[in-house]
């Protein structure tokens with residue numbers, strides 16, 4: 021009998037102890053605070069198709085951040101032999117995907133890694149995302165895959181002093197039947213004109229190779245003041261030479277000139293060679309643009 025009473029006491033004691041712990045957790049201990057993030061700090065990463073090339077390949081755009089100040093980075097305008105501009109763009113996509121908080125809260129970065137996918141297939145054995153190992157023809161100076169599948173130099177197909185025949189290194193090149201006749205150029209037009217919500221396009225950067233320089237842009241009204249600022253900022257951070265005006269040979273219908281004509285600062289970044297990706301230089305260059313445009317830095 022005494023044993024049973026003692027056993028009941030132990031069970032009762034254990035129950036009371038459990039109840040006490042529950043009361044302590046529920047009533048006495050402070051509750052964890054639910055921290056609500058302001059909408060402006062919610063990080064967004066998304067991908068969409070902004071167009072289709074002449075041969076039916078998707079032209080993709082990656083978007084990072086939800087801030088209103090937007091910059092667009094473009095690789096692959098001259099496709100094939102400028103493949104390093106495409107690899108660089110994909111490296112930037114990986115870098116921002118790894119930690120989207122690298123984009124300040126008041127900024128959005130959009131990246132079009134490959135504006136001329138038909139051209140890139142002339143040197144690579146893979147479609148979509150490419151790395152250096154996917155490129156079969158790494159070094160070429162004759163311009164393999166520079167043009168789109170219609171034989172048009174895309175960077176002559178935009179609406180700034182457009183002419184049906186333009187030039188590249190002094191030789192004639194096809195510029196399309198009219199401005200934006202090519203689907204790849206239209207894809208860029210859609211990206212520039214179709215920003216979501218209250219986003220405002222502050223600048224566009226085009227990656228090319230290989231002149232080891234950062235060029236300002238203009239059409240017929242001179243270089244925009246902000247264009248000069250960001251050319252110097254990018255050049256200072258990356259080490260490329262800033263060049264206020266391109267006068268090696270006359271160019272018509274270039275994309276950066278079209279953007280200048282509609283009041284959007286644009287710069288052309290030319291890598292040093294056709295075979296080097298120059299990641300650190302360009303990471304620092306893009307950081308310099310974020311420092312320039314973001315009020316949070």
Ligand SMILES: [Zn+2]
Pocket residue numbers: 097098102228229
């Ligand atoms: Zn180029």
